[in-house]
Amino acid sequence: MNPQADAEPGLVASGIERVVAWAQQYSLFIYPFVTACCGMEYMSTASGHYDMDRFGAGLPRFSPRQADVLLVVGTISHKIAPVLRRVYDQMCEPKWVIAFGACTCTGGFYDSYATVQGIDTILPVDVYIPGCPPRPEAVLEGLMKLQTKIGRQRPVILR
Numbered sequence: 765m766n767p768q769a770d771a772e773p774g775l776v777a778s779g780i781e782r783v784v785a786w787a788q789q790y791s792l793f794i795y796p797f798v799t800a801c802c803g804m805e806y807m808s809t810a811s812g813h814y815d816m817d818r819f820g821a822g823l824p825r826f827s828p829r830q831a832d833v834l835l836v837v838g839t840i841s842h843k844i845a846p847v848l849r850r851v852y853d854q855m856c857e858p859k860w861v862i863a864f865g866a867c868t869c870t871g872g873f874y875d876s877y878a879t880v881q882g883i884d885t886i887l888p889v890d891v892y893i894p895g896c897p898p899r900p901e902a903v904l905e906g907l908m909k910l911q912t913k914i915g916r917q918r919p920v921i922l923r
């Protein structure tokens with residue numbers, strides 16, 4: 765296997781960068797920002813039956829400073845949006861964001877003045893998982909897509 769062949773065009777990965785990216789791929793610390801009914805499906809996904817530990821992502825962190833993946837789960841109102849943005853800002857680089865469910869992706873069926881019409885209007889999103897709510901299998905697929913994306917990115921190495 766040639767890892768360079770899998771890299772996105774324009775990205776050059778040295779040996780040490782490949783090792784760091786590999787480590788980041790398989791040691792994800794998720795901060796679940798849960799506001800609504802999709803939370804039930806998150807709990808299901810995080811249960812032993814679906815075993816997120818297989819992906820190195822089994823241990824949720826409840827401090828943004830200890831997390832590198834922000835998993836936004838549920839409807840985001842304009843009132844809570846500044847809190848979400850603040851949580852994101854408190855996370856250290858490198859960090860990634862997953863939009864979990866239709867509400868976070870687009871506002872879902874809450875086409876109203878009170879609801880954020882997609883969290884990508886307030887912070888950058890790396891992976892969108894559609895569904896109302898998404899099934900655990902879809903969530904795991906989204907997680908694997910994020911891992912693939914991380915593996916192709918040039919890692920942030922703090923010196």
Ligand code: SF4
Pocket residue numbers: 800801802803837838839865866867868872895896897898
């Ligand atoms: S996508 Fe559906 S299940 Fe998820 S928070 Fe919105 S309304 Fe609830």
